[in-house]
Amino acid sequence: MTDRSSVPSEQRVFSLVLALVVSPSGLTKRELLSSVYGYAERFKPGEVTTALDRQFERDKEQLRGLGIQVETIDSPLEPGNNQLTRYRISRERLEFPSELRFSERELVVLRLAALAWQDGSLSAESRRAAMKLEALGAGLDVQHLGVAPRLGTVEPAAAALQGAIDAGRIVRFGYTLPGRDAPLERRVAPLRLHRADGRWHLLSWDLERTADRAFLLARIDGPVTVESARFDPALRDRADAAVEDLLRLRDAQPATVRVRRGSIAEARLVSRAHGEPEPSDGGGSATLDVTLGILDPHLFAAELIGFGEDAAVVAPESLRHLVAAGLRRIADAHGEAAHAE
Known part of the structure; x- marks a missing residue:
C-alpha cells in the first residue's frame, strides 16, 4: 500500500500551481485540498484538516519564494470569511520579465538538465527553478531535442x-x-x-x-x-588536469558500434561520437557506424545490451566478447527461471 503522505513536495506544489492558474475565478481552500494531487489523497470530508491547512500555507510561502504571487479574492457575499476566500494565480504575473526570453529548444534543454539530476542530487534552488520552468510550459518534447533522455536513474552518491x-x-x-x-x-x-x-x-x-x-x-x-x-x-x-586525463583515456579506447537509424541507440550514442557517423553500407543504409571513446568497457557493454537488436559491436573484439557474455548470462537466467516454473 502506498503511503499517502509520500507525495514529493515539488509534485504537490506544481499541481497546486496548475490548479490555481487554470481557474480564472479562483478556488476555495476546500476545493483545492479536496482535488489537488498531494492534498486530495489525505483529505477526508467532514474531518478537521489542520495538518493540510498548515501544509497549504507552507506551500503558498514556497510559491512566494519562487516569485509566484497567489491572489486572494474575498467572497462578495461574506467578505472576510476564510472558508469562502478564493485563491488564484494570474498567468500574466507568472511570466518571465519581458526582457528575458527563452526559445522552445532552450526551455526543453533546461528541463532536460533538471531531469538529469533528479530530486536526490539537484539543489533546492535548482529544484525550485525547474518547477518554475514547468509552470511556464517548459514541457519535455524529445522530438525537438534529437536525443533520448534516458536520465531517470538518480546517482545516489x-x-x-x-x-x-x-x-x-x-x-x-x-x-x-x-x-x-x-x-x-x-x-x-x-x-x-x-x-x-x-x-x-x-x-x-x-x-x-x-x-x-x-x-x-x-x-x-x-x-x-x-x-x-x-x-x-x-x-x-588538480581538477582541470584530471578532466584532461579522463578525456585522454576515453579517446585512447575507441569503439565502433552499428546502430539502427531512428532508434534510441542512435540518439544516445551519436551525441557522444567522434566525428560524423557513417552509413554502414553506403548511402541510404538503415544502419550507421558510430565511433566513440569509452572509459568503462563493462558498463558500456551493459548499455549496449539494453539497446537490444538496435546496436551491435563492430570493434574492438574485447567489447564484442563482453556483450556476448552478458547476453549469455541473461539467456541462462531466463532458462533457469523457465525451468523453475
Whole structure:
C-alpha cells in the first residue's frame, strides 16, 4: 500500500500551481485540498484538516519564494470569511520579465538538465527553478531535442559528494570493480563531479595512494561517509588536469558500434561520437557506424545490451566478447527461471 503522505513536495506544489492558474475565478481552500494531487489523497470530508491547512500555507510561502504571487479574492457575499476566500494565480504575473526570453529548444534543454539530476542530487534552488520552468510550459518534447533522455536513474552518491566538495571535506565509500565480489574502501578528497562517456565521475585525490583518481558514481557501493576532516584547498587546482586525463583515456579506447537509424541507440550514442557517423553500407543504409571513446568497457557493454537488436559491436573484439557474455548470462537466467516454473 502506498503511503499517502509520500507525495514529493515539488509534485504537490506544481499541481497546486496548475490548479490555481487554470481557474480564472479562483478556488476555495476546500476545493483545492479536496482535488489537488498531494492534498486530495489525505483529505477526508467532514474531518478537521489542520495538518493540510498548515501544509497549504507552507506551500503558498514556497510559491512566494519562487516569485509566484497567489491572489486572494474575498467572497462578495461574506467578505472576510476564510472558508469562502478564493485563491488564484494570474498567468500574466507568472511570466518571465519581458526582457528575458527563452526559445522552445532552450526551455526543453533546461528541463532536460533538471531531469538529469533528479530530486536526490539537484539543489533546492535548482529544484525550485525547474518547477518554475514547468509552470511556464517548459514541457519535455524529445522530438525537438534529437536525443533520448534516458536520465531517470538518480546517482545516489551525487548529493553527498557534491556537498563534501562544496564543504571541502574528506569522504569514504565502497567501490566495486569488475570481477570482485566485495567492494573496496576508498578515502579521498573529492574535487569535482564530471560527466564523460555518458556517465558521472568523481575526480579526486586518493589519500591512501597519494594520486589522482577518477571514480564512476555508478560503481560506488552503499552510502558515502563525509568526514569532519577537511582536505587541503590547494588540491582543487588538480581538477582541470584530471578532466584532461579522463578525456585522454576515453579517446585512447575507441569503439565502433552499428546502430539502427531512428532508434534510441542512435540518439544516445551519436551525441557522444567522434566525428560524423557513417552509413554502414553506403548511402541510404538503415544502419550507421558510430565511433566513440569509452572509459568503462563493462558498463558500456551493459548499455549496449539494453539497446537490444538496435546496436551491435563492430570493434574492438574485447567489447564484442563482453556483450556476448552478458547476453549469455541473461539467456541462462531466463532458462533457469523457465525451468523453475
